[in-house]
Amino acid sequence: MQLIDGKATAEAIKGEIAIEVKEILANGGKQPHLAAVLVGNDGGSRTYVNHKVKACEQCGFKSTLLEFEETITEEELLAVVDKLNKDEDIDGFIVQLPLPKHIDETKVTLAIDPAKDVDGFHPENLGRMMIGLPGFLPATPYGIVQLLERYGIETSGKKCVVVGRSNIVGTPMSLLMSRNAKVGNCTVTLTHSRTADLAAETREADILIAALGKPEFVTADMVKEGAVVIDVGTSRVKDDSKKSGFSLKGDVKFDEVSPKCSFITPVPGGVGPMTVVTLMRNTLLAAKNR
Numbered sequence: 001m002q003l004i005d006g007k008a009t010a011e012a013i014k015g016e017i018a019i020e021v022k023e024i025l026a027n028g029g030k031q032p033h034l035a036a037v038l039v040g041n042d043g044g045s046r047t048y049v050n051h052k053v054k055a056c057e058q059c060g061f062k063s064t065l066l067e068f069e070e071t072i073t074e075e076e077l078l079a080v081v082d083k084l085n086k087d088e089d090i091d092g093f094i095v096q097l098p099l100p101k102h103i104d105e106t107k108v109t110l111a112i113d114p115a116k117d118v119d120g121f122h123p124e125n126l127g128r129m130m131i132g133l134p135g136f137l138p139a140t141p142y143g144i145v146q147l148l149e150r151y152g153i154e155t156s157g158k159k160c161v162v163v164g165r166s167n168i169v170g171t172p173m174s175l176l177m178s179r180n181a182k183v184g185n186c187t188v189t190l191t192h193s194r195t196a197d198l199a200a201e202t203r204e205a206d207i208l209i210a211a212l213g214k215p216e217f218v219t220a221d222m223v224k225e226g227a228v229v230i231d232v233g234t235s236r237v238k239d240d241s242k243k244s245g246f247s248l249k250g251d252v253k254f255d256e257v258s259p260k261c262s263f264i265t266p267v268p269g270g271v272g273p274m275t276v277v278t279l280m281r282n283t284l285l286a287a288k289n290r
């Protein structure tokens with residue numbers, strides 16, 4: 001079993017991006033600038049946004065964090081998006097999800113200028129991905145693609161099973177894995193809560209991608225011997241032994257599943273750091289496109 005080190009891979013890629021930024025600046029170009037919008041006080045969201053701001057520093061980007069109270073109205077948030085769309089200095093921005101219940105996430109996503117949508121959540125960017133046009137790829141799925149590529153994991157002709165059909169991970173992931181690309185050419189099964197016999201499906205997987213958001217859901221009996229297992233889960237589970245009061249749990253029961261795998265990503269330190277790296281890559285691309 002080989003552990004896929006997302007943290008080390010992410011550090012390496014950020015180093016590569018930082019070199020590119022230095023060259024841009026040396027040639028009189030503009031410093032890439034990412035803005036992040038954070039609404040409310042969700043601990044997880046705050047941590048993720050802080051990681052993104054820190055990654056900007058490491059890559060040599062400028063970053064702006066815009067924070068708003070939980071009580072911001074949809075109209076006010078849409079006005080913030082509009083302002084960021086028009087801000088000449090900002091190359092790309094993200095609105096951290098989830099948003100409070102009184103705000104329609106789809107409406108907010110649709111309001112983002114696709115040319116600044118570095119999360120790759122706008123239907124224009126998702127549509128571009130679907131027909132293989134250049135655009136911003138969604139952060140988590142593309143982070144996983146980069147991990148598979150850097151670890152030289154063969155995907156062509158393999159059976160890939162994705163668990164979970166969210167708009168931001170499962171559904172775009174299944175598309176990327178089936179594309180005709182260096183990492184791709186898989187036969188993909190997209191499974192979800194209505195799948196009749198989930199374990200029968202996951203046991204068929206050469207590459208199993210768990211993105212359902214249920215801590216330790218995938219057990220050893222659900223995994224084929226020698227499978228590549230990618231764990232997208234990041235559930236916060238109460239843990240009094242930790243100073244923070246919680247521990248981060250993946251969707252995979254790591255201790256019992258890992259001995260069966262050829263490769264596996266840990267949580268934390270697997271997919272998470274790569275998600276942030278894709279955002280940096282997309283921001284650099286957005287800056288170059290302008």
Ligand code: GUN
Pocket residue numbers: 094095096097098119139140168275
């Ligand atoms: N919430 C969970 N993942 C993401 C992400 O990649 N981007 C944003 N904006 N919100 C998220």
